[in-house]
Amino acid sequence: MKILQQIGRYVLMLGVVFARPNRWRFFWKHTLLEIEQIGINSLPIVALMSTFMGAVIALQTASSMESPLLPDYTVGFITQSSTILEFSPTIISLILAGKVGSNIASEIGTMRVTEQIDALEIMGVNSLNFLVLPKITAAFVFFPVLVIFSMALSILGGWLALLVSDLTTTEIYILGVRSFFNPFHITYALSKTLVFGFLIVSISSFFGYYVKGGSIDVGKASTQAVVSSSVAILIANFILTQLMLLS
Amino acid sequence: MIEVQQLSKSFNGQKVLFDIDHVFEEGKVNLIIGQSGQGKSVLAKCIVGLYEADVGQILFDQRNFTQMDRSERSTIRQEIGMLFQGAALFDSMTVEQNVMFPLQMFTNMTKAEIQVRTDFCLERVNLAGRNKLVPSECSGGMQKRVGIARAIAMNPRYLFCDEPNSGLDPKTSIVIDKLIRDITHEYNMTTVVITHDMNSVMEIGDHILFIHQGKKWWEGNRHSIINASNPEIESFVYASSFMKEIRSQLQKKA
Numbered sequence: 001m002k003i004l005q006q007i008g009r010y011v012l013m014l015g016v017v018f019a020r021p022n023r024w025r026f027f028w029k030h031t032l033l034e035i036e037q038i039g040i041n042s043l044p045i046v047a048l049m050s051t052f053m054g055a056v057i058a059l060q061t062a063s064s065m066e067s068p069l070l071p072d073y074t075v076g077f078i079t080q081s082s083t084i085l086e087f088s089p090t091i092i093s094l095i096l097a098g099k100v101g102s103n104i105a106s107e108i109g110t111m112r113v114t115e116q117i118d119a120l121e122i123m124g125v126n127s128l129n130f131l132v133l134p135k136i137t138a139a140f141v142f143f144p145v146l147v148i149f150s151m152a153l154s155i156l157g158g159w160l161a162l163l164v165s166d167l168t169t170t171e172i173y174i175l176g177v178r179s180f181f182n183p184f185h186i187t188y189a190l191s192k193t194l195v196f197g198f199l200i201v202s203i204s205s206f207f208g209y210y211v212k213g214g215s216i217d218v219g220k221a222s223t224q225a226v227v228s229s230s231v232a233i234l235i236a237n238f239i240l241t242q243l244m245l246l247s
Numbered sequence: 248m249i250e251v252q253q254l255s256k257s258f259n260g261q262k263v264l265f266d267i268d269h270v271f272e273e274g275k276v277n278l279i280i281g282q283s284g285q286g287k288s289v290l291a292k293c294i295v296g297l298y299e300a301d302v303g304q305i306l307f308d309q310r311n312f313t314q315m316d317r318s319e320r321s322t323i324r325q326e327i328g329m330l331f332q333g334a335a336l337f338d339s340m341t342v343e344q345n346v347m348f349p350l351q352m353f354t355n356m357t358k359a360e361i362q363v364r365t366d367f368c369l370e371r372v373n374l375a376g377r378n379k380l381v382p383s384e385c386s387g388g389m390q391k392r393v394g395i396a397r398a399i400a401m402n403p404r405y406l407f408c409d410e411p412n413s414g415l416d417p418k419t420s421i422v423i424d425k426l427i428r429d430i431t432h433e434y435n436m437t438t439v440v441i442t443h444d445m446n447s448v449m450e451i452g453d454h455i456l457f458i459h460q461g462k463k464w465w466e467g468n469r470h471s472i473i474n475a476s477n478p479e480i481e482s483f484v485y486a487s488s489f490m491k492e493i494r495s496q497l498q499k500k501a
Contacts, residue, residue, distance in 0.1 A: 023352055026352065116336075116337055118329075118331065118335065119331060119337075122295055123348075123353075124321035124325045126317075
């Protein structure tokens with residue numbers, strides 16, 4: 001019952017978020033700041049994760065290739081497909097749910113407990129629209145960039161790992177990466193990313209915005225935001241895969 | 248002038264305000280006083296619309312706030328300035344940006360005009376030249392003064408102050424009280440101050456509403472409160488040893 005109440009409240013919140021901003025100048029300025037905060041500042045962690053995950057995928061695939069019937073380029077192909085289909089959009093989104101989600105929930109939650117949100121409301125500002133819409137826009141703009149960046153680095157990481165381990169040649173790896181490439185998979189991955197980005201930002205904002213109490217409650221809201229957005233990502237991933245790849 | 252008519256509010260079935268009827272007068276510092284947990288802040292938050300009243304009406308100069316939708320309320324709220332207990336300054340902005348914020352958000356003033364108005368407001372609260380400080384670099388008293396500067400930036404008709412002296416030393420409290428009183432009289436605002444500080448009551452209480460157990464218990468001014476015969480008010484006014492001592496001295500003299 002409580003979950004249904006929360007979902008209802010979340011939907012009502014979105015209705016208020018998607019309103020016309022009081023001042024477009026403020027909106028664009030905040031969106032740029034958010035792109036920096038939740039997007040550009042996430043580049044290092046995404047780069048690190050992607051490179052090592054790509055390397056591990058390539059090495060694990062190479063180590064499992066015992067059958068002589070499998071062509072050598074299989075390693076490149078598997079690295080490419082697992083990166084594009086699942087690793088970059090989903091795993092990176094889960095990581096961003098931790099990093100960005102907790103940041104958003106604690107930032108908005110702190111504004112709530114220090115009455116900064118009340119101050120906005122008293123002035124006549126639609127606080128939800130003012131605080132959340134720039135974050136959602138920033139996620140829409142920059143999460144796909146992060147995921148494309150992750151795809152490239154992951155494939156690069158796989159190549160470097162194979163090269164260092166002397167398990168295959170550059171030509172064979174590139175042949176594998178290019179084999180059976182389906183451009184729709186990129187569309188699928190980026191569509192998932194947009195949905196995940198929206199879920200991370202809106203759910204985290206929801207938990208931050210409606211926090212009650214003090215600093216301990218802000219911490220709890222932050223944890224709830226990460227857990228809930230991660231669960232939402234996993235459910236959305238399943239639904240989108242059914243809808244886009246299997247129907 | 249703000250009129251509150253038959254206002255009631257409850258949380259989770261527990262009633263915290265009972266049929267409050269009161270008029271907050273223009274050009275005066277109207278105090279809402281009472282012990283902690285009696286419903287002072289809830290009343291103020293209902294008046295400004297942060298809480299929705301269960302029943303009752305709130306009229307800002309005959310304009311019925313309770314029946315307005317979000318956009319209509321937004322217009323009224325641009326006429327309201329509020330000083331929060333913890334100042335509630337935007338910590339990502341400098342002192343200057345905090346004061347500029349409502350002007351940039353709601354007026355069509357030019358950059359230069361906004362700067363002039365901001366400097367004027369900061370000067371009015373004796374913070375000239377502190378434009379570039381961030382809230383974390385300001386003392387409690389300074390933060391309150393920045394909060395007042397931000398609250399008066401839009402030339403409000405109504406000013407709300409939620410425990411403006413909490414956490415301040417007596418001397419700084421007097422500075423803040425004096426500032427609130429002077430600004431109220433200077434701009435003929437309807438000011439509502441929530442407090443339980445007797446120094447403030449005696450300093451600035453033009454019109455006082457005493458709330459007890461969520462009900463309007465008593466109404467008067469800083470002169471009449473001293474001689475109020477009501478036992479609840481008496482225990483509130485003479486709660487401290489200092490006030491008790493003053494009373495005994497006065498009685499001896501009498």
